Amino acid sequence: MKLFLEIIIQTFLAFFTILFITRILGRQQVAQLTFFEYINGITFGSIAATLATDMNQNTYQHFVGLLLFGVLTGLVSYISLKKREFRKVVEGEPVLVIQDGKILENNLKKVRYSIDELSLLLRDKDVFNPEYVKYGLLEINGKLNVIKKAEKRSVTCEDLGISSNSESIPTEVIIGGQIIYENLRERKLTGKDLMNMLKPFKVNRIDEIYYSTIDENNNIYVDKYDDKIKYQIDISEDNRNI
Incomplete structure (x- = not known):
């Protein structure tokens, strides 16, 4: 009976501690689930679960750990709001x-x-x-x-x-420089047919192509490893500030 009572008390403690901390931190944990917040949420929940179920008389330690983790999360969120450079490091x-x-x-x-x-x-x-x-x-x-x-x-x-003419779902025929022969056969094409279709794209070897698809009308899409984009846009913050 004492064991069950301890579990009930610790579960209530974990539940209301999480409720209190998340209300303070705001709604970004759900509304803006970035990679950092995803990992943060998993860790936060794991500590709370341990607090609720651990029977080794470590309730105080787990409770302090949960509070400290909440404080650190709030601190990182606050700094991220104030400092763009820091936010870029944390969230990308x-x-x-x-x-x-x-x-x-x-x-x-x-x-x-x-x-x-x-x-x-x-x-x-x-x-x-x-x-x-x-x-x-x-x-x-x-x-x-x-x-x-x-x-x-x-x-x-x-x-x-x-x-x-209605559009169709294209079939992948080349991925990472390799021909997907099974998909090619589904389009009733041979390797020679494929090479003939690639001639207008000035392709000498299949390994020059990163990705290629063919639709039911035999329209082919080709993306080479060397895209030859004259002006590739860089949207990183470092380049926007130049």
């Missing part, structure tokens, strides 16, 4: 991953995103082909914001009173 910066329909592989590597993860984020924005994107910006909370090219924006053929 938005990263441009697509420019003029070209995937910026180096920027994608910096944020440790794969082409599959980028494709998923694009589909979430109703974009099935990177070629349609003027700018793709990966935010600090992991969400992707896109600005479509002018000709691909929301005016529809129905609005203009004209007919158009």
Whole structure:
């Protein structure tokens, strides 16, 4: 009975301590879930869970640890609001991953995103082909914001009173310099057919291509490792302040 009573007391202590601290810290823990806040929330919850269930007479130590963690979180949040440089170190910066329909592989590597993860984020924005994107910006909370090219924006053929061929979901045929032969066969194409389709892009070797897709109308999208973008935009704070 004494054991259950201790668990009840410690659980109430953990619950109301978290409630009190989160009310003081504000709503950014939920509304702006950055990488730092995600890890912070997991750790915060872990300490509280230990406080609620530990039966080794360490309640005081866990309680102090929970309070100290809350104070440090509040301190970091406060400094981040006041100091942009500090906020950039803690939370990071938005990263441009697509420019003029070209995937910026180096920027994608910096944020440790794969082409599959980028494709998923694009589909979430109703974009099935990177070629349609003027700018793709990966935010600090992991969400992707896109600005479509002018000709691909929301005016529809129905609005203009004209007919158009329906779009299809493109099939990935090259990823990271390697041909996906299974997908190629689904499009009833051979390796030779693919090389012929790549000729207009002045591709000599498959390993020059980072990503390529083909739709049901055999329209091909090609993104090379060397994008040859004349003026690549750098949106980092350091360069904006120059």
